[in-house]
Amino acid sequence: MTNIRTHGFDTEAQLQEHLAEMEAETTGEADLAVRPVDLAQMREERTLAKLRSDIETLRRQVALVKEETAMLAKSSVQRVDDNAHRQLGDYPWLKLAGAMAASFLAGRLLRKLPFGSLATVALPLVTARLADRSR
Secondary structure: OOOOHHOOOOHHHHHHHHHHHHHHHHHHHHHHHHHHHHHHHHHHHHHHHHHHHHHHHHHHHHHHHHHHHHHHHHHHHHHHHHHHHHOOOHHHHHHHHHHHHHHHHHHHHHHHHOOOHHHHHHHHEEEEEHHHHHH
């Protein structure tokens, strides 16, 4: 009966020599012990690369939102300014400042008027008028 394991070698010595060489190659290489660590490190590097990619994508999105916000604010200011020009004509802010100053001065003048005596005189007239309307 032919031994298949020794087939291809002329003598048992050649087979043993070949097996010794293969054993020396496998024991000489420490690749088998390091390989699982390399796979774990490769997984970690892949995860880290994905996280970095996600961070870069988020940074781009934040920059885009900032740019859109700035454009929206600028267009809003432009719209308000255009509405003011349309309603108040040329120099709308000067006209608004003038109206504010006039309101302030009118308030100061009204404080100096004697409303106490004016109210005392006007109160009976107003109540009489209201009484006539209710009849």
